[in-house]
Amino acid sequence: MPPRKKALPRPLPEGWIVTDAEKRQWRLGKMIGQGGFGLIYLASPGTGKHDEDEAEFVIKVEYKENGPLFSELKFYQRAAKPADIQKWMQVKRLRFLGIPKYCGHGIVEFDELSYRFMVIERLGKDLQHIFEKQGKMFKNQVVLNLGLKMLHVLEYIHENEYIHGDIKAANILLGFKDSNKLYLADYGLSYRYSPNQIHKKYEERPKKGHNGTIEYTSIDAHKGVAPSRRSDLEILGYCMLHWMCGKLPWEQYLNKPELVLEAKTKLMEKLPESVTQISPHGAKCGEIAKILSLVKKLGYDERPNYHMLQKILLDGLKETQKDFNDFLDFSPVSEVEAHGYCLYNELKPRTTQLLTKKKYAEDECNKLTGSDRQYEDEYLIQQANDDQIEFSWRKWCLLLVFLIILIVIVTLY
Template identity: 85%
Template sequence: MPPRKKALPRPLPEGWIVTDAEKRQWRLGKMIGQGGFGLIYLASPGTGKHDEDEAEFVIKVEYKENGPLFSELKFYQRAAKPADIQKWMQVKRLRFLGIPKYCGHGIVEFDELSYRFMVIERLGKDLQHIFEKQGKMFKNQVVLNLGLKMLHVLEYIHENEYIHGDIKAANILLGFKDSNKLYLADYGLSYRYSPNQIHKKYEERPKKGHNGTIEYTSIDAHKGVAPSRRSDLEILGYCMLHWMCGKLPWEQYLNKPELVLEAKTKLMEKLPESVTQISPHGAKCGEIAKILSLVKKLGYDERPNYHMLQKILLDGLKETQKDFNDFLDFSPVSEVEAHGYCLYNQHATTIKSVRRDIRTTQPVEKCLNESKTSLTRSRMVQNKVKEDLDAKWEEAKENENSLEKHKKYKKKNKTEENHFNKITQNLTKELKPRTTQLLTKKKYAEDECNKLTGSDRQYEDEYLIQQANDDQIEFSWRKWCLLLVFLIILIVIVTLY
């Protein structure tokens, strides 16, 4: 009888040989863990036995009918090709991008059951294990560095049309042989938010609400909305807040998802004050508040400004005098050392001296009073620095907005200028032959006009001569007529007399 779809698979025997789709053989070692629906084994290439302590690969196994491993496999095949990752690192000038290396997959039959398996590189401890071991609190610079590394991974997978959907400490693992490398693993809940470059529509589905790890899942997920890029960034913000403060405001409501949604909504509505209020004494959560504020303003299908988000964390690291590529120091520290007073050099000496005095013969009450005074001054300095940083941040946003407007205006003017020049060139090309033609016609018309003018003058001279002749003839006729009349009158007179 086939297993239920969401049941954990029956364990495969150690030493079992499986063959992937590329006809490569892999030997299963001991089982080292299990996820929600699958098992994880150490693995080595070939059929020979190898030292499991040095095994560089693992095999994830699920029943063939299950979905998470199939989704994870599709993510690696579509969005995590080694050549694409290497090209991205070169473009972004990154030394490392924390996506595990995919090595192969296949289907195997055992005990009349079908299993799907996937081979990836072996990773080390997960961040959740370290977080709990260190008292559920990380140093300020460690949290900023973790957030920055995860932002680089999210930018890459988002640009490849995928959402991780389940960011948490348990899914962030150290490298097997290099503990300074961090990987975002477990893409079983990965989701294509924009297949064929068409973003999924915003649609609330209450029956599918509250999916994911309830501590960190996004407000959209609580409402049953399909995950988006802003969902991943919101989840990362909650993770960083937990790593920095050691707690979240909704921890006591985890068995009541509606109250968790209400608490998250309240936190996002009252930023940045809501973050600073829940942070422990001295915790520097300004960067987390800024990131969540930017996420809050994002539209459902809007592309985040990854550069601005990364710059916030980089600026925070510079204040701690740490670099993005520095070694991650997970050593246990006190709350004060983790969050801050020692970041202000002018007060670090005072705090150390007070601690030294407490260990010596000075009265405890005096030492405590001096310690309180020092802490009060530190808070005043911290508030001043925070105000200055907020002012610089607002100024930077205004400058960036002005620069963007200038670029758009300049680009628009350039486009219009190019369009005008193109029209002018086209008109010049069209007018040139027409001008030549018109000049030719004009010359022809002038010649014709000159010809006509010469003919008119000739006709006018002939007319004047003819008119003169006619006038002379008319005058001669009149003269003879008058002479004749005079003769007749003379004859009559002579006759009468």
């Protein structure tokens, strides 16, 4: 009897040899995990027995009739060819782009059942495991760095007419032998938003609503709208907010999707105040609020300004005196240490900070042309206004404190 579609497959025996479409043989090791519809095994090339602790590949297995692994396989074949990724990295001057390396695929028969399998490089622990272990809160600079690395991946995916569709900590994994490398994995819900360069039309389909991981899925997905580039960016914004604050405003409604949609809509409508209100004491979520504000303004089929989104996070990293390529420090810290600024930064003369920001912004603007400059100018104008308001507010507060002290002194003497 054929298996029920989308059922979790029966395990294959350890040591089983499978042959991919290129006639390469792979030996299955022990099973190390399972997803919604598939199993994951350690794997080694060839037929000989290998040290499993050093295995550098994994094999994902699903019943042939299932869809997620087929979708993931098509993504790798169409949009994630190693040569294309390498070329992109050279053009963008990136040292690394966090998309797992695809190694092969095939169909195997076992016990009168057909299985589809795909071979990719082995990865390490997932971010969800680390997030929970460290008390469900990451340092400010870690969140900004994570967001920046994921933005680079999303830009590449989107430029190849795909969206990821299910960004979350459980799908972001460290490298197997290099824990400072982060990969966005699991493309089972990946989707071609613009096949043949024709963007999908906006259409609300309530019967298909609330698809994806309920905590992070986009407002469009709640309404049954086909995912788009802005959906991926909205999901990433919610993830960053969770990593920074340790909670989301709709956590108590996860079994009631309509209330989750209502809470997300309210948050997006009242930006940036809505983000500030849920931020713990000392947290700096301004960058997340800015990113979500830009996402809110995006049209359904509009190309995001990735440069500006990345720059927002880069500016935040500069203020924490951290670099995009710095080692990711996932060590547990107190809430204040996680989100508070270094005291040294707070004691810097504010005018010096503003001049530094202005010089950096001018240098960046000189590199831009066309639509990038238009978006950049809007961002810089808003940033300058925010800085000026903050500076004026602090100046008048200090003057008021000085006057109060003066009055007290005169009264006493």
